Amino acid sequence: MLAVVTVLLTGATGFLGSRVAHTLLTTRNERVIALGRGTPALLRIRVVNALRVHGEEVTHPGNLSRLRCVSGDVAQPWLGLSPALHARIAREVDAVWHCAGDIALTGERDRLFRVNAQGTAHVLAFMEMTAAHCRLVHLSTMAVAGARTEGCIMEDDLTDAHGFETHYDASKFEAERLVRHWAERQGRPAVVLRPSIVASDRTHPDEAAGHPLSVLGSMIEAVALGGAPGIPAQRGEGTGLRLRLAASPTATLNIVPDSYATQAMVRIGYDTAPDVGDVRTFHVVHAHNTPVQALFDAMEAHYPGLRIDCFDGEVHDASLAEQYIASHLAGFLSYCRHRRTYDRSRALAATPELAGPAPVDAGFLRRALGFTGQAVGSR
Numbered sequence: 001m002l003a004v005v006t007v008l009l010t011g012a013t014g015f016l017g018s019r020v021a022h023t024l025l026t027t028r029n030e031r032v033i034a035l036g037r038g039t040p041a042l043l044r045i046r047v048v049n050a051l052r053v054h055g056e057e058v059t060h061p062g063n064l065s066r067l068r069c070v071s072g073d074v075a076q077p078w079l080g081l082s083p084a085l086h087a088r089i090a091r092e093v094d095a096v097w098h099c100a101g102d103i104a105l106t107g108e109r110d111r112l113f114r115v116n117a118q119g120t121a122h123v124l125a126f127m128e129m130t131a132a133h134c135r136l137v138h139l140s141t142m143a144v145a146g147a148r149t150e151g152c153i154m155e156d157d158l159t160d161a162h163g164f165e166t167h168y169d170a171s172k173f174e175a176e177r178l179v180r181h182w183a184e185r186q187g188r189p190a191v192v193l194r195p196s197i198v199a200s201d202r203t204h205p206d207e208a209a210g211h212p213l214s215v216l217g218s219m220i221e222a223v224a225l226g227g228a229p230g231i232p233a234q235r236g237e238g239t240g241l242r243l244r245l246a247a248s249p250t251a252t253l254n255i256v257p258d259s260y261a262t263q264a265m266v267r268i269g270y271d272t273a274p275d276v277g278d279v280r281t282f283h284v285v286h287a288h289n290t291p292v293q294a295l296f297d298a299m300e301a302h303y304p305g306l307r308i309d310c311f312d313g314e315v316h317d318a319s320l321a322e323q324y325i326a327s328h329l330a331g332f333l334s335y336c337r338h339r340r341t342y343d344r345s346r347a348l349a350a351t352p353e354l355a356g357p358a359p360v361d362a363g364f365l366r367r368a369l370g371f372t373g374q375a376v377g378s379r
């Protein structure tokens with residue numbers, strides 16, 4: 001095992017970065033330099049609040065004393081640091097975990113490329129100032145597979161041959177491509193982690209960073225109960241509301257519980273030692289895909305009277321509710337036409353003693369969507 005001592009981590013206030021930072025501070029005894037936006041004092045408050053969501057043990061003596069927060073912005077040259085501070089931190093670190101990203105699936109191209117691709121380029125420029133033993137762990141995503149709908153994606157695959165349905169997917173592909181070129185050019189190793197859709201079935205405070213299924217649950221609530229702009233209240237319980245969604249009834253998604261994903265990412269990122277100039281990519285995924293229909297079933301069960309129909313093609317006479325969902329969830333819905341699967345041989349070989357993820361069953365989906373009480377209308 002490498003004796004990693006000091007880690008620069010981006011994205012510590014986020015859904016995944018806060019989980020990684022919590023694990024590094026509470027189980028790995030590492031010093032974490034969290035780079036994020038805002039003044040150091042405000043950033044520290046936001047990071048500590050994000051960490052506490054995952055367990056108060058992070059506040060035990062010793063843990064938070066190993067956390068340092070520095071103001072920066074990955075989208076800026078020098079990561080938004082002064083050249084002197086940039087050089088000083090680069091001399092100090094043994095690893096860089098790049099967890100910051102813009103995950104707006106329907107976001108504008110320029111913004112997504114600025115944060116995800118250009119931001120990664122700035123992290124790579126930082127890496128060039130670090131000692132040769134400093135390792136890079138780059139958080140990517142299954143979305144780099146783009147518009148490919150069928151077949152099994154291998155951990156070494158990285159191609160734009162299928163095109164991209166969202167600018168998010170394209171920007172994350174570009175980031176991974178930059179990491180590969182950098183490692184080859186510089187003769188430096190890197191670990192690339194590709195989680196699928198990471199979801200939590202635990203209840204978190206409203207201000208905690210959300211995950212894709214919690215966002216989906218809130219959108220469905222907005223249309224089922226009314227409350228979204230222009231969407232009338234549905235007489236209390238979504239009675240008679242029909243939603244035609246541009247999804248395939250036979251599509252499947254890979255959803256992986258956050259507790260497994262975090263443990264797998266930390267073990268792989270910390271314990272694997274790629275060779276010089278070698279980029280090793282790992283799929284952090286569930287062994288079984290989840291049918292998209294199971295998600296829709298969970299929504300219908302929670303809102304009796306709500307009916308969701310998969311609609312092949314464009315809905316021309318869309319209702320206000322359908323327009324709202326289509327505009328806010330276009331990116332997510334593009335995944336709801338996939339049937340592709342993901343090989344995870346390398347990730348399994350790197351985590352032999354790690355128990356597999358919990359099943360993503362109806363109960364998990366209900367909780368992850370935020371449907372915690374009884375079905376609406378039966379209360």
Ligand SMILES: NC(=O)c1ccc[n+]([C@@H]2O[C@H](COP(=O)([O-])OP(=O)(O)OC[C@H]3O[C@@H](n4cnc5c(N)ncnc54)[C@H](OP(=O)(O)O)[C@@H]3O)[C@@H](O)[C@H]2O)c1
Binds near residue numbers: 014036075197
């Ligand atoms: N969630 C998933 O299911 C999932 C699945 C696969 C891959 N991923 C990847 O994992 C990474 C993190 O995703 P997430 O779900 O944790 O997202 P998130 O909750 O939205 O967190 C994003 C983090 O990035 C930071 N950030 C954004 N722009 C920044 C900038 N210009 N400079 C510095 N920090 C910036 C945010 O800081 P602020 O708090 O200041 O906004 C926040 O800490 C992304 O790269 C994403 O592609 C996520």
